[in-house]
Amino acid sequence: MLIRFEVANFRSLLDPVELSMVAVDRDRAEARPVPNLGESLLPVAAVFGPNASGKSNVIAALTWLRTAIRDSLRFWDDEIPVEPFAFAGGEARPSEFTIESVVSGVRFEYIVELDRRAVRYEGLFHYPEKKRRRIFEREGGEFKLQRGLGNLSGTRELLTPRALALSIARRFDEPLVSGFARDLLAAQTLGLKSRGRRPVNSAPARSTLRWFEELSDRDQFALPGFEELDRPSPADRTQALALLRLADMGIDDVVIDEPEVSYPEGSPESARMRTQRTVRLVHRAAHERVPLDFAQESEGTRTWFQLIGPVLAALRSGSLLLFDELDASLHPTLSMQLIRLFHDPATNPKGAQLIFTSHDTSLLNHLNRDEVWLTEKAEDGATRLGALAEFAGERVRKSQNLEKAYLHGRFGALPDVDRAEILRALGLIG
Incomplete structure (x- = not known):
């Protein structure tokens, strides 16, 4: 401390x-x-x-x-x-x-x-x-x-x-x-603006997405920067969701999609397919559960979502x-x-x-x-x-x-x- x-x-x-x-x-x-x-x-x-x-x-x-x-x-x-x-x-x-x-x-x-x-x-x-x-x-x-x-x-x-x-x-x-x-x-530092040199804001050691991911063992080790002790667990997801719900009590879950997107490289034949990760927050209203794109969320909810990773990482490591x-x-x-x-x-x-x-x-x-x-x-x-x-x-x-x-x-x-x-x-x- x-x-x-x-x-x-x-x-x-x-x-x-x-x-x-x-x-x-x-x-x-x-x-x-x-x-x-x-x-x-x-x-x-x-x-x-x-x-x-x-x-x-x-x-x-x-x-x-x-x-x-x-x-x-x-x-x-x-x-x-x-x-x-x-x-x-x-x-x-x-x-x-x-x-x-x-x-x-x-x-x-x-x-x-x-x-x-x-x-x-x-x-x-x-x-x-x-x-x-x-x-x-x-x-x-x-x-x-x-x-x-x-x-x-x-x-x-x-x-x-x-x-x-x-x-x-x-x-x-x-x-x-x-x-x-x-x-x-x-x-970790959040909110601090750079003065034009190397960025002063520190990227969190674990992004917020890490706390919501559900990965197989093989996928886990394919991700750079993850070690065996960093594997996402059901408890991680529970903690992250509990924090997210503080911002919006209507949020029920988080869905991470990984669709393949085509990136052209000269000609259609040479286009490369890459995975692009997208986030949707699932909202509960009456008896419906509707996933909304992250961009549709309020600024406060988006900001709070981005804080979850740094906050949980700090609390976990002291x-x-x-x-x-x-x-x-x-x-x-x-x-x-x-x-x-x-x-x-x-x-x-x-x-x-x-x-x-x-x-x-x-x-x-x-x-x-x-x-x-x-x-x-x-x-x-x-x-x-x-x-x-x-x-x-x-x-x-x-x-x-x-x-x-x-x-x-x-x-x-x-x-x-x-x-x-x-x-x-x-x-x-x-």
Whole structure:
């Protein structure tokens, strides 16, 4: 589980900001005790704030780090694609990322500082018996390893100024490193828009269709990316259908057709037949069951259908799900149901975590004070991120109506609308 994430000099996040999943109110069923940490961790965190205040950049920074660990060895030959703050000398400063998480009961800490030219510092640490120990550390061209981890020595041979040591070390058979990296790489990102470089949205490890498929053993192994443990089961289908019915109680089943389609290649004789997968949702009305093409479904139903795979994958593996602009994709009722899935230990026994951004203040009624984070833009354009639970150095009361207080400006983080300026620009006042 994620403990905390800190970032500096990335997009609008100039000075260090921290998102912590450590529970303030530990006496709630939603807070998950971590014995070796001595704290409880939260399964949900929400970031609220005005448009252009930098909410999405918190999600983007976490996603960027995950993608960097996956791709740096393969794609960072010429330049590190980091995005420093555009003002206040940000281009001349390194970007910094720190992430702490608990994997298999052990606390890990990963730190990296870099600019477009090179990785300046990188370190991976763990806390066996609560004492910090180095796994590896690199500064400039110097690379140090913990004693007894000689099987990672090949990392030194492959290291370049722009490749992350973690990208290299995770490929060696060392459980300490590969376990931490695997946990971070399992994170999924939804809703985040690309800025023109490599896409930042992560494709889910298992698509939603995988949860509805009924395959023979032979067909199962013909599909790339599936292993024996990933075989669809009746229980998978039951879970997926139960989630789908939350969006539309009239849905009775899902039908996946695989008709053969002819693709011309020069002449009719050379046309090739290919299988094209199509989805239809079966609706129940009175005594009828009618399958409708997926394109005929409402946008909300289609969006929810596409979420089922990532959500079930996160809940099954206990991984992290990042969702930018949750309210732009889902009806408030479905957003609330999604939060409830991660809150409830019965549906989330492995401690999966959901971090999302939103404008929908009604969701504050379903969140605890320590699950809410607020963004504001400073005069220099930099984003400030703060915990609502400790707003302005004053602890927010546990019983406070968060939505009402937020809308009344109690916590800031609201759009500052100058109505007179708008009316003047429209020529309605002098």
